[in-house]
Amino acid sequence: MTKEIVVSGIRPTGKLHLGNYMGAVKNFVQMQHDFHCYFFIADYHSLTTHPNPADLHVNVRTVLAEYLACGINPEQCTIYVQSDLPQIPELYMLLNMHAYKGELERVASFKEKAKTQPDNLNAGLLTYPVLMAADIIIHKAVKVPVGKDQEQHLEMARTFGNRFNRIYQTAVFPEPFAFNYGTELVKVPGLQGGGKMSKSDGDNNVICLSDSPELIRKKMSKAITDAGPTEPNTPPSPAVQNLFDLMKMVSNHDTLKHFTDSYANCSIRYGDLKKQLAEDMITYLNPIRTKIEDIYNDTAYLGKVAKLGAEKAAASAEQTMAEVRAAIGFQKFYS
Ligand code: TYM
Numbered sequence: 001m002t003k004e005i006v007v008s009g010i011r012p013t014g015k016l017h018l019g020n021y022m023g024a025v026k027n028f029v030q031m032q033h034d035f036h037c038y039f040f041i042a043d044y045h046s047l048t049t050h051p052n053p054a055d056l057h058v059n060v061r062t063v064l065a066e067y068l069a070c071g072i073n074p075e076q077c078t079i080y081v082q083s084d085l086p087q088i089p090e091l092y093m094l095l096n097m098h099a100y101k102g103e104l105e106r107v108a109s110f111k112e113k114a115k116t117q118p119d120n121l122n123a124g125l126l127t128y129p130v131l132m133a134a135d136i137i138i139h140k141a142v143k144v145p146v147g148k149d150q151e152q153h154l155e156m157a158r159t160f161g162n163r164f165n166r167i168y169q170t171a172v173f174p175e176p177f178a179f180n181y182g183t184e185l186v187k188v189p190g191l192q193g194g195g196k197m198s199k200s201d202g203d204n205n206v207i208c209l210s211d212s213p214e215l216i217r218k219k220m221s222k223a224i225t226d227a228g229p230t231e232p233n234t235p236p237s238p239a240v241q242n243l244f245d246l247m248k249m250v251s252n253h254d255t256l257k258h259f260t261d262s263y264a265n266c267s268i269r270y271g272d273l274k275k276q277l278a279e280d281m282i283t284y285l286n287p288i289r290t291k292i293e294d295i296y297n298d299t300a301y302l303g304k305v306a307k308l309g310a311e312k313a314a315a316s317a318e319q320t321m322a323e324v325r326a327a328i329g330f331q332k333f334y335s
Contacts, residue, residue, distance in 0.1 A: 002036075003034070003035050003036040004035050004036065004142050004143055005035065005036050005037075005038070005139055005140050005141045005142055005143070006031050006035040006036065006037040006038065006141055006142075006143045006144070006145065006179070007037075007038045007039075007040075007135060007136050007139050007141035007144055007176070008024055008027075008028060008038075008039055008040075008144050008145045008146060009039065009040040009041060009042040009045075009082060009135055010024060010025075010041065010042060010063055011042045011043075011045045011046045012041050012042070012043055012046050012056065012059035012060045012062065012063045013046055013049075013051075013059060013199065014059055014062065014199060015062055015066070015208040015209065015210050016062075016063060016066045016070075016208065016209050017197055017199065017206040017207060017208045017209065018188055018197060018206070018207045018208075018209070018246075018249075018281070018285075019147065019187075019188035019190075019196060019197035019198065019206070020147075021070065021209060021288075022147075022186050022188045022249060023146060023147025023148070023149075023180075023185070023186045023187070023188060024145055024146055024147060025066075025067065025070045025072070026070075027145035027179065027180055027181055028067075028070075028072050028077075028145060029070055029071040029072055030181060031077075031143070031145060031179075032072060032073060032076040032077040033076065035143065036077075037076070037077035037078065038077065038078045038080070038139050038141070038313055038316070039067065039072055039077060039078070039079050039080075040079070040080045040081065040082050040135070040309075040313070041060050041063045041064060041067075041080075041081050041082060042082050042135065043056065043060050043081060043082050043083045044082050044083055044088070044089070044131060045082070045128065045131060045132070046059070047124060048120075048122060048124045048125045048128065049120070050120075060081055061296065061302065062296065064079070064081070064302055064305065064306065065292055065295040065296035065302065066209055066210070066288075066292055067079060068291075068295050068305065069209070069288050069289075069291035069292040069295050070209070070288055071288075074305045074308060074309060078309050078312040078313050078316075079305055079306075079309040080306065080309035080310050080312070080313040081306055081309075081310065082135065084306070084309075084310035084313070084314070085138075085310070085313055085314055085317050087138060087314065087317035087318055087320075087321045088131075088134050088135060088138060088317065089134075090321060091134040091137070091138050091317075091320075091321065091324060092127070092130055092131045092134040094324065094328065095130050095133055095134055095160050095164065096127055096130050098160070098163050098164065098167060099127065099129075099130045099160060101126070103156075103159075104126050104127060104129065104130070105126070107128075107129055107152060107153075107156065108152055109128065109129075109149075109152070109153070110125060110126060110128070113125050116200075128153075129152075129153050129156035129157070129160075130156075130160060132153050132156070132157060133153075133156060133157035133159075133160040133161065136154075136157045136176045137157060137160070137161045137173045137176065137320075138316075138317045138320050138321070139313070139316050139317065139320065140172075140173060140174055140320060141174075141176045142174050142175065142176055142177065143176070143177060143179040144157075144176050144177065144178055144179055145178075145179045145180060146178050146179075146180075146185070147185060147186050147187060147188070147196075148184075148185040148186060148187040148196075149187065149196060150178060151178050151185060154176060154177060154178045157176050158175045158176060158177075161173035161174075161175065161176070162175065164324075164327075168327040168328060169327075170323070170327040172320065172323045172324060172327060188245075188246070188249070189241075189242035189245050189246065190205035190206065190242065191204060191205050191206070191207070191219060191220070191222070191223040191224065191242070191243075191246075192204060192205040192223070192224050192239075193224035193238065193239035193242065203219075204219050204222050206219075207219060207220075207281055207285070209285055209288050209289060209292065210289055210292045210293075211285070211289070212289075213282045216278050216281050216282050216285075217275075217278045217282075219278075220274045220275070220277055220278035220281070221274055221275075221278070223239075223243060223274055223277075224239040225237075225239055225240055225243070225270040225273075225274075226239060226240055228266070228268065228270065229263055229264075229266045229268065230266065231266070232264060232265055232266055233264050236263060240263070240270075243273060243274070243277060244256070244259070244260060244263075246277060246281075247259065247273075247276075247277055247280070249284075250277070250280045250281050250283075250284040251276070251277065251280040252280075255276060255280065259272075259273050259276070
């Protein structure tokens with residue numbers, strides 16, 4: 001039986017954090033055994049914020065090394081850098097011909113950017129979901145392991161793929177869906193009391209996979225809490241609930257129960273909760289953290305992985321693009 005095709009990627013904006021791991025990479029590692037997987041580093045996507053060339057290169061290298069440290073195996077799946085595949089911008093351009101300003105302006109991530117960075121609302125941001133659709137459908141993926149924040153982008157990918165099929169009377173693209181091994185898509189909360197774990201809310205909001213034990217302890221000690229429960233069995237504030245949610249991910253059941261019980265009977269000491277959570281995060285991330293530096297410094301190995309991945313991914317992308325070009329009506333006048 002042929003295995004279902006899986007695609008996912010991460011923007012190289014610096015070190016990977018626990019949100020990226022729980023929402024995406026942890027699934028990648030498991031999926032590589034069950035499916036035909038393509039995992040990439042979305043360097044084109046990171047250009048919307050205009051990184052300088054030296055930073056861009058370091059960040060791509062960082063994500064590549066961290067993918068490998070997490071256990072993504074280049075012999076089990078295909079790992080590549082997005083900009084190594086010229087077929088992706090080609091498909092992006094072709095899909096753009098059938099992507100409309102109105103629908104793109106309604107995408108939540110674009111509306112958010114319109115608020116947070118009104119001075120840099122470039123066309124790349126507007127058409128970001130089109131590039132993401134190209135990434136996914138170029139390999140004919142049906143499963144896309146991502147966090148909850150990417151759900152709407154997946155819906156757009158289905159829209160653009162279906163639209164192409166309909167307009168050109170073809171069945172080139174299957175429908176891709178967001179995937180997580182759990183019952184629902186994951187949203188890892190940050191440490192500063194707000195919504196999801198994200199670097200845009202500052203370094204203290206995120207736990208990175210490469211953070212040293214000391215740094216994790218320091219960040220956890222600064223995590224936001226509240227004045228503490230005053231009556232038994234009241235629901236925790238969002239900031240404290242975030243810490244319980246993180247504990248559910250990295251601590252064992254007894255630890256979680258101890259702290260939720262002590263919250264419920266008002267005997268909780270947030271200092272103890274944060275200390276315990278820091279230690280459990282350190283233990284949880286230790287097997288990954290200890291591998292990152294060696295892999296990052298192994299230029300020859302990284303080069304080998306990226307080259308092999310680019311070759312395998314380009315072969316798949318080229319096959320799809322031959323179908324796409326033929327469906328559109330491009331025919332060579334020479335052979
Ligand atoms: P990016 O780079 O922002 O995030 C990468 C992956 O990490 C997940 N993630 C989270 N999951 C749970 N909780 C969090 N706090 C959290 N923070 C990040 C994201 O959901 C994502 O899965 N547009 C994408 C990159 C991309 C892509 C693709 C993904 C480009 N092309 C094609 C899948 C398929 C992005 O910006 O993710």
